[in-house]
Amino acid sequence: MEKEDTRDYKEPCPQCLEVNWGITDECKFYCKSCHTVIEKTKDVDAEDVFSMNSKAQSLNRGLKRKKQDETGWEWYICEGFQFILQKQAEALQSMGVDAQIKDDVMCNLWRRYLQKHKIAYVRRRRRESQTGSENASSCSEPDSELEAFSFEDSAAETDEGCSVFNAGIPSSGGDVSGAESVAGSVTSVRSGSVDGSLYVKDKQSLKMSMQMTLAFCYLSLLWLRESITLTDLLRLVFQGHIPYVKSEQYIPEELKIYGPDIHIFKVQSFPEYSVMKEKIYELAAFLDLPRFPPITENCYLHPNVLCMKYLMEANLPDDLHIWTSRVAETVGLDDVTLLTFDPLNKKKKVIPYEVQAVALIIVALKLLFVLDDSTEWTLARCACRRNKKNKGKTWFDFKEWYKTMKTAIDQSQKELTEEYARYSWKSDKTLYYSKHFKSLLTKRKNTAKNLQQQFSKLAGSTPGTEKQSPSSFVFNWEDEDLGSTRFHGHVLQGITQQDGKVPRKEYWLCSLKKCKSKFCKHHILYEKSKFPSSYHFVLCLFSFLLSVEPCVVHHEVCEIEYQLFDEQYKGVTVKKSKKPKKRADTA
Known part of the structure; x- marks a missing residue:
């Protein structure tokens, strides 16, 4: 017909x-x-x-699938990642992120990725049967409509209400029939997907992975200048608000996952901050993205705004924000050109906005309190005697603040360790590496589930705990249940003079010499024994708030100090450690 x-x-x-x-x-x-x-x-x-459906479900029809009794629908690995990206975008939308993140921003990033890998949105299909350089170049010619990348323009290419997330992966970029002929026998024996076995062995640049899905999420958030930093994104992943762990449960049941597919989608650890920074930059450079929208003073990612947020979370006085703004202005961190992410600038990679903000706070604390295990305690004793007289506003007491934050960190660290120990990495789905073991693994899983339910009834405990509401704050000092002292309204009087200057000019540098090597590793060489205990405590406090290693924050503090003392504070007396004398037998 x-x-x-x-x-x-x-x-x-x-x-x-x-x-x-x-x-x-x-x-x-x-x-x-x-x-x-x-x-x-x-x-x-x-x-x-009247019998036709009046609504167009998708712009592209996708693959003409043939349903099989045991192996399910024929599907490709990129389709599995597309379902996960869709769920992640929907999770971010439910948290209040701009609705454009799914169909306008992340959708176009994904289309660009498919085009760059010649999977879809190219003018002609690649045919493995064709030979010759002329045929190869003409068959992989990219679509000119997507060559000039723009979120605003490319969003208008699809019909209203249509999205690549709502459709299957279009087969215009790859020879589907050729893939089926190559991997047709592999599909029913070794892998649930058509190209699962080949995908594992493929050494193409920037392959999709679960970490790469978070890179798509962060680039989308950064383009929209949303109030979710990279550390916030990783914390939401750990708390289970963004689909990442047990990702196979977000893929439809018709797409069977077994064999090599398990290694591709299964997650056994949480991504690290430094690793994600590299992944994000690699993805942005691979997609040839233009300069992102500027980070102005009204944006959440501006250092003045982020410093206010972390001062509140660290329970520090509001007056300290004046000093963080001065330091940011002196070193030029409030410059829009330096704050705006530009993938074409190879020297300036992904900007660590949240780490820069806490580093500014630490430098400001060193300017005011020195943090040399002597000056800050002397100032604390003066503030304590002054506060006992109850005259005027309360002076900031570093010692009392230290006790309050030490207790809060120890309690939160204990809860976090227990939560991580109880974390279950096992999927709710039955994952098997071959169809031979499917019935055996299903039986074992059902038995374990029944035993767990029986023990829960005997112990009188609930099978699961209620998920906490998403939040970018670790400590909420407005909560009356904490019962701790809040230092937000305390003043820095007695530490600064009436003209707003610091009476002391002593400052010790975290690093006396900047490493210019391309393979510099001084950011991972942080040793606790070489620094004062007060500085180490402040460093660990902010690294705990950001869920990063202390060496990451320490490295950013060093970067700010390099610029600060080279430009403005030439007259500050810097404490230098004595250099060891060279031996006579050394070269």
Whole structure:
């Protein structure tokens, strides 16, 4: 019936220039080679009009799937990651992120990725049977509509309400029939997906992984300048608010996962901050993204705004924000050109906005309290004697603040360790590496589940704990249940003079010499024994708030000090450690 309806239409496809037409459920013509839908419709009777679905479900029809009894639908690895990206975008939307993140931003990033890898959105399909440089170059020619990347323009290429997330992966970029012929025998024996076995062995640049899905999320958030930093994103992943662990449960049941697919989608650890920074920059450079929207003073990622947030969370006085702003202005960290992410600038990679903010706070604390295990305690004793007289505003007492924060950190660290120990990495789905062990693993899992339910009833405990609401704060000092002292309203009087200057000019540097080597590793060479205990405590406090290693924050403090003392504070007396004398036998 379809051949009779399309027999008289001989116009070539505007996308791939082939004459191979089919008819969709909405009676529109689509190319069977590249699945491009055109405006031409089938001539139907008036009685059949009412039986058609008036809404277009997707712009691209995707793969013509053949359902199998045991192996499920035929699917590709990129389709599995697309389902996960969709769930992650929907999770961010539920947290109040701009609705554009799914269909306008992340969708276009994903389309760009598929085009760069020649998977989809190219002018012609790659054919493994074709040979010769001329054929190879013409078959992988990218679509000119996506070459000039723009979130605003590319969003208008799809129909209203349509999204690549709502459709299957279009097959215009790869030879699906060729993949089926190569991996057809592998699909039913070793892998649930069509290309699972080949995907593991493939050494293409920037392959998709679960960490790469978070890179897509962060680039989308950064483009929209949302109030979720990279450390906040990783914390939301740990708390289970963003799909990451047990990702296979977000893939439809019809897409069977077993064999090599398990290694691709299964997660056994949480991503580290430094690793994610590299992944994000690699993805942005691979996609050839333009300069991101500028980070102005009104944006959440501006250092003045982030410093206010972390001063509140660290329970520090509000007056300290004046000093963090001065330091940021002196070293130029409030410059829009330096704050705006530009993937084309190879020297300036992913900007650690939250780490820069806490580093500014630490430098300000060193300017005021020195943090040399002597000056800060002397100032604390003066503030304690002054506060006992109850005259005027309360002076900030470093010693009392230290006790309050030490107790809060120890308690939170204990709860975090217990939560991590109870964390379950096992999937709710039955994952098996071959169909032979499917029944055995299913039986074992059901037995373990029944035993767990029985022990829970005997112990009188609930099977699961209630998930906490998402929040970017670790400590909330406005909560009356904490019962701790809040230092936000305390003043720095007695530490600074009336003209706003610091009476002391002594300052010790965290690093006396900047390493200029391309393979510099001084950011991982932080040793606790070489620094005062007060500085180490402040460093560990902010590293705990950001869930990063102390060496990451220490490295950023060193970077700010390099710029601070080179430009403005030439007259400050810097305490230097004595250099060891060279031996006579050394070269």
